Every structure is written in structure tokens, then in C-alpha cells.
Amino acid sequence: MSTISLGKIIKSNSHTDYVCQVYGPGEVETPPAREDYAFGTFARIGLGDDRWLIGIVYDTMLFNPDFGRLGPRLSLEPELAVFSPDYLNEKATLVGIAAVGMMDATSNVVQGVPSLAASTDALVERMSDAQVRAFHQGNPTPQLAYAPLLLTQGSALALPLLRTVIARLMALFPDQTDLLAVLQDDLTWKAQVGPLGGAR
Amino acid sequence: MNEQHPIGLTKGPGETPHEFTFVSPDRGQVLKVSEFVAYRAEVDGQERAILARVTNRCPLRLYPDTFLADPNINPDDVAALVGYHQRGHELFELTATVIGYYDETLGDFVNPRLPPRTGRPIYLAADEELARMLTKKRPGEVGTAHIGSLLSRDKDRVPITLDLRPITSTHLAIIASTGAGKSYLAAVLIEEMMKPNNRAAILIVDPHGEYDTLAEMMNHEVFFEQPPDDTLQPVYRPEVKIFKPGDVKVRASALSIGDLYYLLPNLSERMEYLLRRAYHDVREQSRKDKGDAERWTPAELQIRLRQLGEGGDEEDEGDDRYAGTADALIWRLESVLDQSVIFDDFQHLNLAELFRPGRCSVLQLNEVDEREQRVMVATLLRRLFRARTQTAKGQVDEGDELYLPYPAFVLIEEAHRFAPASGDVVSTGILKQVLAEGRKFGVAVGLISQRPGKLDGDVLSQCNTQFILRIVNPVDQARVAESVETVGRDLLRELPALTKGQVIVAGEAVNTPLLCRVRTRHTRHGAETRDAPADWMRYFEPEEQSRRERETALPVQPRRQGKSKMFK
Numbered sequence: 001m002s003t004i005s006l007g008k009i010i011k012s013n014s015h016t017d018y019v020c021q022v023y024g025p026g027e028v029e030t031p032p033a034r035e036d037y038a039f040g041t042f043a044r045i046g047l048g049d050d051r052w053l054i055g056i057v058y059d060t061m062l063f064n065p066d067f068g069r070l071g072p073r074l075s076l077e078p079e080l081a082v083f084s085p086d087y088l089n090e091k092a093t094l095v096g097i098a099a100v101g102m103m104d105a106t107s108n109v110v111q112g113v114p115s116l117a118a119s120t121d122a123l124v125e126r127m128s129d130a131q132v133r134a135f136h137q138g139n140p141t142p143q144l145a146y147a148p149l150l151l152t153q154g155s156a157l158a159l160p161l162l163r164t165v166i167a168r169l170m171a172l173f174p175d176q177t178d179l180l181a182v183l184q185d186d187l188t189w190k191a192q193v194g195p196l197g198g199a200r
Numbered sequence: 201m202n203e204q205h206p207i208g209l210t211k212g213p214g215e216t217p218h219e220f221t222f223v224s225p226d227r228g229q230v231l232k233v234s235e236f237v238a239y240r241a242e243v244d245g246q247e248r249a250i251l252a253r254v255t256n257r258c259p260l261r262l263y264p265d266t267f268l269a270d271p272n273i274n275p276d277d278v279a280a281l282v283g284y285h286q287r288g289h290e291l292f293e294l295t296a297t298v299i300g301y302y303d304e305t306l307g308d309f310v311n312p313r314l315p316p317r318t319g320r321p322i323y324l325a326a327d328e329e330l331a332r333m334l335t336k337k338r339p340g341e342v343g344t345a346h347i348g349s350l351l352s353r354d355k356d357r358v359p360i361t362l363d364l365r366p367i368t369s370t371h372l373a374i375i376a377s378t379g380a381g382k383s384y385l386a387a388v389l390i391e392e393m394m395k396p397n398n399r400a401a402i403l404i405v406d407p408h409g410e411y412d413t414l415a416e417m418m419n420h421e422v423f424f425e426q427p428p429d430d431t432l433q434p435v436y437r438p439e440v441k442i443f444k445p446g447d448v449k450v451r452a453s454a455l456s457i458g459d460l461y462y463l464l465p466n467l468s469e470r471m472e473y474l475l476r477r478a479y480h481d482v483r484e485q486s487r488k489d490k491g492d493a494e495r496w497t498p499a500e501l502q503i504r505l506r507q508l509g510e511g512g513d514e515e516d517e518g519d520d521r522y523a524g525t526a527d528a529l530i531w532r533l534e535s536v537l538d539q540s541v542i543f544d545d546f547q548h549l550n551l552a553e554l555f556r557p558g559r560c561s562v563l564q565l566n567e568v569d570e571r572e573q574r575v576m577v578a579t580l581l582r583r584l585f586r587a588r589t590q591t592a593k594g595q596v597d598e599g600d601e602l603y604l605p606y607p608a609f610v611l612i613e614e615a616h617r618f619a620p621a622s623g624d625v626v627s628t629g630i631l632k633q634v635l636a637e638g639r640k641f642g643v644a645v646g647l648i649s650q651r652p653g654k655l656d657g658d659v660l661s662q663c664n665t666q667f668i669l670r671i672v673n674p675v676d677q678a679r680v681a682e683s684v685e686t687v688g689r690d691l692l693r694e695l696p697a698l699t700k701g702q703v704i705v706a707g708e709a710v711n712t713p714l715l716c717r718v719r720t721r722h723t724r725h726g727a728e729t730r731d732a733p734a735d736w737m738r739y740f741e742p743e744e745q746s747r748r749e750r751e752t753a754l755p756v757q758p759r760r761q762g763k764s765k766m767f768k
Contacts, residue, residue: 111283138280145283178270182278186266 003131006032006043009122010094016113016149018045018055020124021063022093032126037095039157040164042127042135045097045118050105053118054127054135056150058161059096066091097124098153098161100146107134111145133172142173144183159191206321207231210239211293213315218298220252220315222322223260226292233257234691234715235352236325236334237296239316248301250312251325251333253712255690256295296322297688299712302333308711309333327357335710336363345392347385351702351715360716364398366708367646367665368609369639374648375660375680376669381700382648383410384725385667385718386611389646390414390560393609394438396425399558405577405612409566413726415440417560422722439559445567448554449544450579452501452537453486453494459575462626463536470525478504478529497545498537502530542572549580551587551601555608570617577618578627581645584608585634588641607642615647616654628656635662652679660684665707670698687713 007022020043023031037043037057044052075083099118101111127135136142144166150158166184170177208224208231224231231237235254240247267275276287300309316322325333330350337344343364350358372389376382386404393400394417404411417423417438424434457479461467467475481504482496489495509526537543554561563580565573587602596603612618618627634643647663649655653675660683668687671677672695681692687706691713694704698715706713738744 141277141280143283144281147282179273179277179281182267182270182273183281185269186264189266 003128004030004032004036004126006037006095006124006126009045009118009120009124011120012117013096015117016099018053018097018099018118019061020045020095020097022095024092036126037093040161040168042132042168043097043124044103044127044131045099046123046125047102047116047118051116052103053099053114053116054101054103055097055099055124056161056165057095058098058155058157061094061096063090063092063094098150100149101135103131103135107137109135109137109143111135111143112149129172132168136169136172141179142169142176144169147183159187163187163191205323207237207324208294208322210316210318210320210322212318214295214297216297217313217315218311219255219295220298221293221295222316223291223293224322225288225290226294227288227290230324230352231257231292231294232352234694236299236330236350237294237322238325239320239322241312241314241316241320243301243312243314248312249325249329250301250314250316251299251309251330251712252296253299253690254294254296255688258293258295260291260293261289297690302711307336327353331358331361334358334712334714335361337361340397342397344397345389345709346719347388347392347705348701348703348716348719351717355717360705360710360714362392362665362705362709364393364400364709368393368400368607368644369642370664370708371635371638371644371662372646372665372667372707372709373615373660373663373684374646374667374669375652375671375676376650376703377671377673377676378650379700380669380671380698381703381718382650382667382669383613384701384721385669385703386613386646386648387411387414387721387723387725388718390611391417391423391722394440394558394560395423396436399436399438400560401555401557401606401608402560403554403580403608403610404560404562405565405580405610405618406562407565407568407573407614407617409564410726411562411613412442412564413724414560414562415442416723420722436558439556440562441553441559442562442564443554444564446541448542448549448563448576449547450542450576451494451548452498452543452545453496454548454579454583455543455575456582458629459578459626463571463575464529464532465571467529468525470522471529474505474508474522474525475529478508481508498533498543499545502533505530505533540569540572542568542576548601549583551583551604554580555584555604555606557606574618574625574627577612578630581610581627581630581634581643584610585630585638585641585643588643592641607644609644609646611646611648613648615649615659616651619647619656619659621654621656628659631659632656632662635659652676652683655679657683663707665709666705668695668704668706669702670700671695691715 005023005028007020009018010021012018022037025031039057041057043055043057045055046052099114101109102114102116103109136144147162150162163184166180166187170180173180207226208222211221211223214220231254233254233256236251237254238249238251241250263275263279267278298311298315300311303310339346339359339361345362345364346359347362348360349356350360374382374386390402390404392398393402417440423438425436427435457476460475460479461472478501482500483493486496487493505526509520509523511520565576568576587604588608590596590602591604618625619631631645634645638644647659652660653673657679660679666684666687668680668684671680677692677695684706687704691704694715701718703716703718704713705716
């Protein structure tokens, strides 16, 4: 799995919560497929000087300016490409990215709230397996120090997101599955049994 | 105090005015419950080190239960996974009770009524300072007993040296469940009391015959005072005299009328009346004839009873109403006094033989009936107390039977037999009298019991130094709690958890209650439990089987010609 450009940062909701507009048809040579920006995908946001914010896709929003317009259109959709191409470009897929750390080209890693912020139009790329492994590599155990950060943000999607991340890490660190399973089991209990009244 | 290394910081006040809490990472795992800590505070313009005892320990940081889900995964690794890499993460809140600062002139603790301010450092009390503050005496001084070391510190780091003076004046009690080591502790105490720096006069009432190994003291160098010139005999070596059942006699005439009633239970009112009259008469006669009311003999008592039964008295002449009663009494008296190994017509326990400085007398009563044991102890204590009282008041002189010019200490095993809570037995009264008044005349007792719940509450509460070992029974724990006021609740909570040889020492012999690890005995321990399974196995050993065959075999018959006559 190689690095693929996903889109650009168009805005942020907070220091760790960014919105990326996914490249649509015509914007890049090979627009990303749906799987490339799936829930739980690791993405890196360029900061320049070979430094990146590391984030996780945690949300997807579809942007459609035509939604809610009650009046009829004079042109058919195939004709719009000729007469009003801008309009088609206004439809977009947006993904929310939670920043969970920073990394540079020499694999210096900081997990947790990053000190730097990305700028608008910063390039967002899907990370390769090697990059994800490098971001989580610890000695001797893998590192998941941003887990409390995700869990304390109060999002309903935090638990499923972390479970997806751990599932990915279990595939990337096969010799650490027992350790990761302890955390995974706890989260699965909280996600699946806790809402039905299971203690803790 | 160990100024360089505070072990924690004060958090705030505790539940009571004398408690405070402090927080410590306690990486060395030294802050055990009952450990002594100190803080500095200004009292009356002078900075003092104030001692406190840890009474509770509560962890402040615990891993989530789910971190402990897989026994093969170290929860530290799970914590590291989520970004917590500190290995020494533990933090404790400790509750401590203020004891006070040690006032050298008073020789005791003074409570400053001033808990430490929040954020003030707490130190672990230094070993030497603790040894100096916990007890009044230093090892080796006259009147000291080194019974072991402080339990919360490593072995022998803080020696516990008791002050023997209060023990030998205001009595002691050793209380523990079976097998907790009370006889062992008692023997350690006796060993200390017999060392050259004490040379006590001790009598041990030993109903189980388990103190005979103390005789090894006579040949153990640790008990000797060596002369300056090594070629000479020791200046002092303790004597241990074992009195087997029958060696010590109680002269029948020393029995009180109460003793006689106790030895002859269920007497009818008529019998009691007759016995009282006869007893009174023979004492009067003895006083007139021999100058001492206690010189009558059982035969004289029986003769007098017969006379009274036949109406031999002047006022009852010709009245033989009491003939049957007198016969019955005489028969019962004979059966008790004649069959007993402890009563004698003329011989009497010689106090000077039993009590002598530097001598430990062990009175073994393991084959003596329990009622007779009580009468014997009662008689002995009564005579001892009378001897000390009369000697102290100058009423007897050297050579008199009751002349005893030095204090004596009596250690009574199975004390609940001699002063039970369930009712008065013949020894309870004199025991209470000795406990109440003995200190004035130098008679002290040490009571050992495995059932404090069965021991008379007044008796237990009058022992001013207490040694409490493991007690599991709730009734016994409650009795200890109500009778032993000096021991705090925090220490009493330790009772079921104490292991063999761990003892709570409280009362006058120490400056504050403490937990002590009893030292190893110099002599062998005699109260070993019988190993029944080993004995059963031995029965089947070839040597044992052949020995039995040899002993039970029929004698070889000479071979006869012809038909055997054995099976006709």
C-alpha cells in the first residue's frame, strides 16, 4: 500500500480537527478511490520541510450545493459540463481528520496533541503501511499514546475509530497481537456490551 | 530523623484530631502498617521530631481492571502502549496517628496536639532513634529484656528492649491462639529474666510440662557472668529446678475452708456445717497446742469430725444426728487427700526453695487433677503473698517459714483455668488480690492464656503489660479489645494476620504499643506438637514390626515326643 494523495485541507474545527476536501474527477490524474479515505485511514498532512501532521479519517461529509434548491434547472446535467463546469466542481466529498501526532522524514515521532497546525490547502496523503508502522513503532511495544486523546473527545465515533486503528495495528505488528488484544477487548466490551448495561 | 530523604509529603488531617494523611510513592515498600514515621514541628519554641505510627495504607493509582485481563501480559506494557511509560507509577495515601515527641527527662512521649501542615515532609524514623524512643531501656542494662526486634524493620535493626521493672511489679499477660508462639515468647522472657543482668526469682506453673528445656540455661554461656579470669568458674549461672508432680506438696493444714469446700464439691448444708465446725476446732486446738493454727493434720480433722458425729461435743452430748454426715465427710476427705499426689500431712512447699534470685523453678502439674491444680496455685499464691507481706512489714525474721526477702515472679500457663470468666474457682480470689496489691509487696504474676474470652475480664485488665500474638477467634478478639485499653484499634486489626513469633507489645514496659518479631530462643523449644502421622508410619517399619513380634511371641515349648498336648 503506497502513498496516495487524498485531497487538500480546506478548514479546521480545532487544533486537532481538520476537514479535507477529497480530490474529485479531473482534479488529479488518479482521484482516490473510496477505500483510500475510508473510516480509520491514516493520513498525513504536509507541514513543509519534510514534516507532517499525522491524522486519522474519522468522518465523511458529502457537500452538495444543489441540495434543497426547489426551482428547476434549465440545463440537463450532461450540458452543465459544457455550460457551467464550475457548478459541478462545487459538489465535493469532505473527510474529517483527527490529528494525533507529528512525524518527520527521519521517523521522529510525537504522539498526542501536535504542537504545529496545518495550513489551508495543505496536501493530505494516505499513509503507506510502512509509514503507519513507523509512526507507531516503540521500544519494545508499539505506541498508541494518542488513544486517550481520541477517547476523551467525547465523539460517538471515538470507540469504533480506535478499534479500527487497533485492528490495523494488529495486522502491522503481528508479534504484539496479545498486548493489543488486551486493549482491543476492553474497547470492544465498552462499545458492544457497555451500552446494553454491562458494568464498566 | 533521616533528614536527607523525606519519604512523603503531608496531605492533610485525618479522621480524628490525632491523625494525619500523607502521600508517598514508597518505592522501597517500607511504609508498612505499624511503621514509625516522623515530622518536624516547633513545640514551645523548640523544633521537635514528632513520631507517628502508620495505621492505614491506601493506593491512589490502580490500573483499570481491564489492563489485568490477560495473565500473560504485564499491565505495565499495556500502560506503555497507551503512552504511560513510568514503571514506578504507584502512589499511596498513608494515614498516621501522632504519638508525640520523646521527652528525655520524662522518658515518655508527649503529644504536641499539632498535626503537620500540608506539604510538610515526612521522614522514616531512623533505627537508632526509634530504638531509643520506643523503650526506656538499652540492651544489657540491669532490668531489661531484649525480646526481639521491631517487626516493620529488617531483623535486628531496631532491638526491642523491655523495661522489666513494670513487668515485675504490675504484671503481664501473654495472649494468643494455640500455636501462635506464646510459650516460645514466655520462654524468651524467662531467658532474659535469668540472664546475669536480671537474675530473677521465678516460678513457672506449667500444666503441660513444656518448660523443662529451660534447664539448658544452666549450661549455656550466654547466661553466665564470666569472671575477669577465664580459668575460674562463672560468677553467676542461673539455676533451673524442675519440680515433677509429687515433688511439691501442699500441707493439708494450709488449706482454707474455701479450699476444702472446693475440693469436696456438692456438700450438703449439713456437711458444710459439720466440716466448718471441725475445721475451726482443729485450728483452735493447733493454735493452743503448737502455737500455729496451721499445724493440724487430716487425721485430727477426721477424729474431730467423728467426735462431732457421735455427739462428742459438750453442747451436743448424746446427739448422734450427725453420725452419717460425719462418716460421709470422712470418707470423702480420705478419698481426696489420700489419693492425691499434692497433699501431705506434714511436708509443705518451701518458699525459699521455690523462690530464690537466680533460680527458675518449674512446677510441672501435667498429671495433677485440674481441681487440685487450682488448689495448689491458690495455696501457693496465698503463702507467697503472705510471706512477702509479712516480710515487708517486718513481722517475720530470717529462718521463719514465711520469710522471703526478695520479690518473686510467678508465670502461670493456662491462666483461664485459674481465673475463668465463667465463675469463681478457688484460685480466682487470691489471683485478683495479688494483681491488685502485689506491686506493693513485690509479688508479680504473668498470665498466659490461649482463651482470653474465657479469662476473667478484671484479671486480664489488671495486667499492665500485654503481649498479644495471633488471635483469630472473634470472642477472644473482643475480650482483648475491651480489656487491653492501651492497644489501638489499628493494631488490634492486625491480630488475625500475625504469624508465628510476631507479637504486639503494649503497656508499661514500652513507651508506645509496637509490633515485635520475637528473637530466637537460646534454649530448645519444649512445646512441640506430637507428629501423629509419623508415629503411625513408624508402626509399620520393619524394625518396629520385628520388635513387636519378639515381644509378643509365645515362649518356645520344648519339643515333645508323640502327640502334641497343646491341641487336645
